[in-house]
Amino acid sequence: MFNVLISYWPLYWPHILLGLSLVVGAIAAVHAAMTKDEVRAALGWVGVIMLSPIVGALVYAIAGVNRMRRSSLRSQRAGMSDIELYHLSHYDASPDEVRTVSGRNFIAMKRLGDVVSRCNLTSGNSLTVLQSGDIAYAAMLKAIREAQRSVLLETYIFDNDRIGRQFVAALGDAVKRGVQVRVLVDAVGARYSTPSIVGVLRHVNVRVEVFNGKLIMGLRLPYANLRTHRKMLIIDGALAFTGGMNIREAFTTEFAQEHAAQDTHFQLTGPVVTDLFHTASEDWRFTTDELLEGDAWAISPPKQAAGEGLLVRAVPSGPDKSLETNHKIMMGAFSVAEKHIRIMSPYFLPDREFISALVTAARRGVMVDIVVPAQNNLVLVDMAMTAQFDQLLKDGCRIWRSKGAFNHSKLMCVDDVWAYAGSSNLDPRSLRLNFEIDLEIYDRPTAEAIAKRIDKHVATGTLVNLADLKRRPFFRRLIERIVWLGSPYL
Known part of the structure; x- marks a missing residue:
């Protein structure tokens, strides 16, 4: 068969290439449609595959089939959760303890964490920043x-x-x-x-x-x-x-x-x-x-x-049974915030749901401050971040460029009584692809210390202005948007 194709190649190579492109593209497109959980991801990949014959299918094979691998990881790790066997249950925090240290509205956060995280909120902890x-x-x-x-x-x-x-x-x-x-x-x-x-x-x-x-x-x-x-x-x-x-x-x-x-x-x-x-x-x-x-x-x-x-919860997340646990807990915190949400992240590229939660909080009158580095160590990530800023700024969130040395901290504080910190960046890689570990902390002094740490960068940072963003050269803004399209893989 291979020899026959070789013999016909000089005369019929366009037809052979077209047929190969249709077959490979169809297989890749069907795979994307059947395995992607998000309609936007499925549509995006089908578009890439169909608009870029052969090349699109190759790109999808390299960068788009992580879903299969995630399923494999989940099945391999399914029997490895020994946490409940060793958990010190008599240290589990009660709703009354949460109410005492963080207020009534954060009882809902405890319930959320108990459901979505494999680890319970516990008392008896000490923490040093x-x-x-x-x-x-x-x-x-x-x-x-x-x-x-x-x-x-x-x-x-x-x-x-x-x-x-x-x-x-x-x-x-x-x-x-x-x-x-x-x-x-x-x-x-x-x-x-x-x-x-x-x-x-x-x-x-x-x-x-x-x-x-x-x-x-x-x-x-x-x-x-x-x-x-x-x-x-x-x-x-x-x-x-x-x-x-x-x-x-x-x-x-x-x-x-x-x-x-x-x-x-x-x-x-x-x-x-x-x-x-x-x-x-x-x-x-x-x-x-x-x-x-x-x-x-x-x-x-x-x-x-x-x-x-202190009341502290370990929050493991990753592409196994803990998929998007970090995302769910942060979204929950935004929904109960009443006064102030502070975020510091070196790579701020959240999804639309995350942005909507922050915007909704800002519309409710919650002050939302987001601190990112003025000089990022990843140029493409910074470009993609900048392309997304307008979605937050136009609805009342504030974004600050932190001056000085590059800051790799991932910190969050809500209403000066609840804090979230650890390894998770606010980008697609950390929220869906990486195995991460974070801490959920219910303690006013710790939350206030983290808030002050963020506020120092706000005080010396530069406020990002929506009008200034729009006045920049069109070509620069276009390049940033093109880079932003590839942000899930940065």
């Missing part, structure tokens, strides 16, 4: 050096640089002391520096693996979209660190000096550590089939009694 890489890395390294039983580290980026090698040394020393150490790095994030830190860790006998890392010809397409973007460090089942901070020297003044990027991380104790540990241990088990159990991995009893301390 770590306001820079210098502070966060120092605390994390100290904890690793003092570990007695176990260290479980999961991160998106772990660079082979000067700060990364400090972590390698601390982890290697812990192994020498007899501490059980496991490190999980995302397959894409592990390649942000060359050579990868994975080999360096293995050289000092640290057990390290890469998440979703079985590559074909050096690539993991289309599955490279499905990443662990989580940042978690759990020490001895008692102390945890999480937030937005990867392991990179660019976030320390020690090495980057005045050019150091900013970020926010959190140190925690209490029942929430149990949920963070089992989220990270699920990812490790998914990757390696090893179940972390035994005395080394036992959870230490919380020091504070039930009903004391």
Whole structure:
């Protein structure tokens, strides 16, 4: 058959190419129509496939079939939810506790979180905000050096640089002391520096693996979209660190000096550590089939009694049974806001539903302030963000460009009594494709501290003006809109 096609090719190549284009395009279009959950996504892909013969089908095969992979991940991870087996149920927060610390309207937020998240809201927690890489890395390294039983580290980026090698040394020393150490790095994030830190860790006998890392010809397409973007460090089942901070020297003044990027991380104790540990241990088990159990991995009893301390919920989300959990919780918070919504995000590219929720809050009289970097480290993302600003500005939301060093923090505060922070960016990748971990915090002092952190950038930032946006050259605005069309894949 192949020889026959070759013999006819010189004379009938246009007809053969047309037939091939129709067959391949039809298969791809049917697949998009049958597997996409959102009508806009389905229509978009069918349009690309039909308007770009063969090329469109190829692009779809590379970038558009993540739905199948997500289904596969869900089925593979379906039996791995051990959180409920270890959850300290007597620490579960009551509606009365929520009413006392955050007000009556946030009881609805507790109910929402109980339904959509795999982790319950618990009392008995302590939380410290770590306001820079210098502070966060120092605390994390100290904890690793003092570990007695176990260290479980999961991160998106772990660079082979000067700060990364400090972590390698601390982890290697812990192994020498007899501490059980496991490190999980995302397959894409592990390649942000060359050579990868994975080999360096293995050289000092640290057990390290890469998440979703079985590559074909050096690539993991289309599955490279499905990443662990989580940042978690759990020490001895008692102390945890999480937030937005990867392991990179660019976030320390020690090495980057005045050019150091900013970020926010959190140190925690209490029942929430149990949920963070089992989220990270699920990812490790998914990757390696090893179940972390035994005395080394036992959870230490919380020091504070039930009903004391802070009310905190761990919020895992990702393309498995926790799909869009982060999105649902944030949308719920916007619906109960009465006074002020503050958001800080380095990559602000939410979907239409998210924008509508913010706009609706602004129309109800809620002040909505959104802070993004003046200088973004991802130029295309910044262009796409700018193209979307008008949808918020025309309905009363305020957007501020934060001056100074690039800020990678992902922070949210509602009415100065409820806060949400962690690894989730407000873009399609974090809200649908990545595995993320966030914290939902019901505590006025913590929420006020995060609000003040955001307000500092508002005070020194530049307010984005809708009229100024519209006055910019047409060609520039057109390019931004074209980039915005591809924002789900940035």
